[in-house]
Amino acid sequence: MLSRIMDGFAIIGRFTKYFGLCGNAGILSGIISGFILMLASLENNTSISDKELFYIGFILTIFCYSIVLIVFSGLGSYTIKSIALPSFINSVLVVFTTVYITNYFDCFCYAWLLGAIIGLLIGLILCRINSFNKNIKNGL
Amino acid sequence: MACNEGIRPKCGVVSPPAIEEEKKFDQVNAIGNVLVIAIVAFVIIILVLSIITFLVQAAITTAGVATGVIAAAVAAIVILIIVTNKFNEICGSGPKGGTTECVAGVVSNIKNSFSELSEDVFPFTINPSRIDVVVKSDYWSIVERNATNVYCTNDDWPRKSEIMRCYFKDAEACNALTGAVVGTMTGLVAGMAAAGVAAAAIGCATFFFCLIGIIVGAILGILAAVLGAFVGGQVGKATGTAEVDEIRSQIVIGDLITVQGNMLRREAEGGANVLWYVNLVSELGVVPASISNNPFSYCEIDEILSMDACTL
Numbered sequence: 245m246l247s248r249i250m251d252g253f254a255i256i257g258r259f260t261k262y263f264g265l266c267g268n269a270g271i272l273s274g275i276i277s278g279f280i281l282m283l284a285s286l287e288n289n290t291s292i293s294d295k296e297l298f299y300i301g302f303i304l305t306i307f308c309y310s311i312v313l314i315v316f317s318g319l320g321s322y323t324i325k326s327i328a329l330p331s332f333i334n335s336v337l338v339v340f341t342t343v344y345i346t347n348y349f350d351c352f353c354y355a356w357l358l359g360a361i362i363g364l365l366i367g368l369i370l371c372r373i374n375s376f377n378k379n380i381k382n383g384l
Numbered sequence: 385m386a387c388n389e390g391i392r393p394k395c396g397v398v399s400p401p402a403i404e405e406e407k408k409f410d411q412v413n414a415i416g417n418v419l420v421i422a423i424v425a426f427v428i429i430i431l432v433l434s435i436i437t438f439l440v441q442a443a444i445t446t447a448g449v450a451t452g453v454i455a456a457a458v459a460a461i462v463i464l465i466i467v468t469n470k471f472n473e474i475c476g477s478g479p480k481g482g483t484t485e486c487v488a489g490v491v492s493n494i495k496n497s498f499s500e501l502s503e504d505v506f507p508f509t510i511n512p513s514r515i516d517v518v519v520k521s522d523y524w525s526i527v528e529r530n531a532t533n534v535y536c537t538n539d540d541w542p543r544k545s546e547i548m549r550c551y552f553k554d555a556e557a558c559n560a561l562t563g564a565v566v567g568t569m570t571g572l573v574a575g576m577a578a579a580g581v582a583a584a585a586i587g588c589a590t591f592f593f594c595l596i597g598i599i600v601g602a603i604l605g606i607l608a609a610v611l612g613a614f615v616g617g618q619v620g621k622a623t624g625t626a627e628v629d630e631i632r633s634q635i636v637i638g639d640l641i642t643v644q645g646n647m648l649r650r651e652a653e654g655g656a657n658v659l660w661y662v663n664l665v666s667e668l669g670v671v672p673a674s675i676s677n678n679p680f681s682y683c684e685i686d687e688i689l690s691m692d693a694c695t696l
Contacts, residue, residue: 279458280602283451284594292591300595307599 265316266374267367269331272315273308273338274363278355280304281343285352292347301343309335334370338363387542387683391521394528395536395544452583453576455598456605460572463508463609467561467568470508475558482648482660485526487548488692489519490671490680491639492537497557498621506610507564507617512554512661515635517643518545518680520689526647532655537679545682550643550659552632560621567616568609575608631665640668640685642693666693 263271281304292300312331317324342359346352493516497503503510518537519527527546528534535547579601586597635641645659668689675684 280455280595280598283455283598284591287451287588288591288594290591296590296592299592303592303595303599307602 263364263367264371265322265327266330266334266371267364269312269316269327269334270338270363270365270367270370271360272312272363273335274342274359274361275356276308276311276359277304277339277342278346278357278359280307281346281355281359282352285355289352297343297347301340304343305335305339308339330370330374334367337366337370341366386687387681388521388686389542391524392541393524393536393544393546394534395546396534449580449584451588451594452586452597452601453580455601456575456579456608457572459602459605460568460575460609463606463613464565464568464572467508467564467613470510471558471561471565474510474512474554475561482646484644485647485659486642486644486664486694487517487519487523487526487659488642488668488689488694489517489523489548489640489682490685491635491637491641492516492518492547492680494635494637497554498560504617505614507560507613510557510560512551512557513632514549514551514658515632515643517548517550517641518682518685519548520686520692521545521682522686523548523694527657529657531649531657533653535656537681539679539681543681543683545680545685548643548659549653549656550645550662553661556621559623560617563616563618563620563623564613565616567612567614567619569612570616571608571610571612572605574612575605578608579604632662634667635665638671640671640689642666642668644694668692 281300309332312335313324313327316322316327316331338359342355342362345362346355346358351358494514495511495516496513497510500509516535524546527548535549537543537545537547539545582600582604583597586593586600588594588597642665643659643662644664645662647657647659649655650658650660671680671684671688675688
């Protein structure tokens with residue numbers, strides 16, 4: 245049974261290859277920010293002002309960006325220099341979108357799932373834009 | 385020495401080979417695995433909903449403590465999974481499958497465990513000791529078999545040669561990882577306690593303060609787990625009885641050897657075939673001083689090692 249579960253995780257691991265660096269970084273930022281939003285909403289479900297929403301996005305961005313850098317440079321084979329800027333842009337977009345959409349639809353209980361989907365979409369779009377720019381540079 | 389211009393090493397990352405039987409087997413496995421994933425996902429969802437219900441009831445009185453502790457626990461458990469995964473890979477049954485293979489060549493590189501500072505500080509980055517063998521061209525088909533990555537020397541064609549990475553079971557790395565697992569578990573408990581205290585101190589008067597409490601809790605969980613892994617790793621390394629592999633300790637760069645072991649495709653190395661672990665080594669001598677080791681090439685090794693222990 246345990247080996248089956250590990251095989252299952254291995255299949256999920258294989259799927260992550262298709263998402264590329266941007267997709268995986270987006271999912272990571274989205275899940276972390278969404279999970280923290282979910283936990284915070286369980287303790288305090290008062291309404292959030294626009295100013296507070298910005299501060300929340302800002303703090304979460306710093307936290308998620310740090311985690312993404314640690315995970316991809318420490319456990320992955322990337323250098324911090326090569327991923328610093330793209331993962332920063334990724335984290336900013338994913339976290340702020342997750343925070344604002346979660347608050348707008350008031351769906352804090354499912355914020356982690358929403359964050360994962362938003363992260364995947366934004367990550368894939370960023371990957372596509374990046375490859376499009378590369379093709380232009382290469383004259384294709 | 386003459387190189388064989390009729391053969392070319394398949395270096396770097398290549399497309400995975402299409403093998404129908406393996407594909408069918410994978411499909412059958414995949415269906416079973418998808419079912420398992422669905423069951424596990426269902427259980428996780430039920431667990432999450434139960435936790436949410438519990439927290440909603442507890443939230444009124446805990447003032448941020450529960451969520452801070454949960455954040456710390458989740459962060460520390462992620463670290464624990466990473467450490468345990470590494471422990472299973474190196475000390476347990478390791479990656480599944482593999483076939484017994486034998487290759488011959490010259491040792492071009494030796495990398496012992498704990499040769500980098502990061503392996504001392506973060507035990508979950510440890511790799512067991514390994515030697516890199518520049519293999520005879522006769523054995524390139526073994527190195528390439530079903531591999532999606534092939535290691536090669538930095539030489540230009542036609543001198544470029546294929547390399548087989550050969551890992552040895554490493555008692556010292558295993559001791560350190562055992563200590564790291566215990567240390568991470570201790571760190572998990574300590575991190576949860578520290579996170580609870582910190583979250584209570586920060587309080588949960590507004591949504592923003594709740595969020596800060598959770599982030600602080602998560603950071604404390606990560607720090608405690610990593611610190612626990614480091615301390616546990618050092619204690620395990622220092623107190624464990626490391627059985628030194630005599631054969632490995634005698635191998636030096638330039639040795640002509642045959643190595644036999646379990647060959648498998650290692651995903652962590654881009655799908656390259658490696659010997660994990662070596663179980664038999666035969667030393668056949670040393671390359672003559674006249675031969676360049678910058679780097680070694682099959683052009684010379686094929687001639688020097690016309691006979692090797694694999695063919696016996």
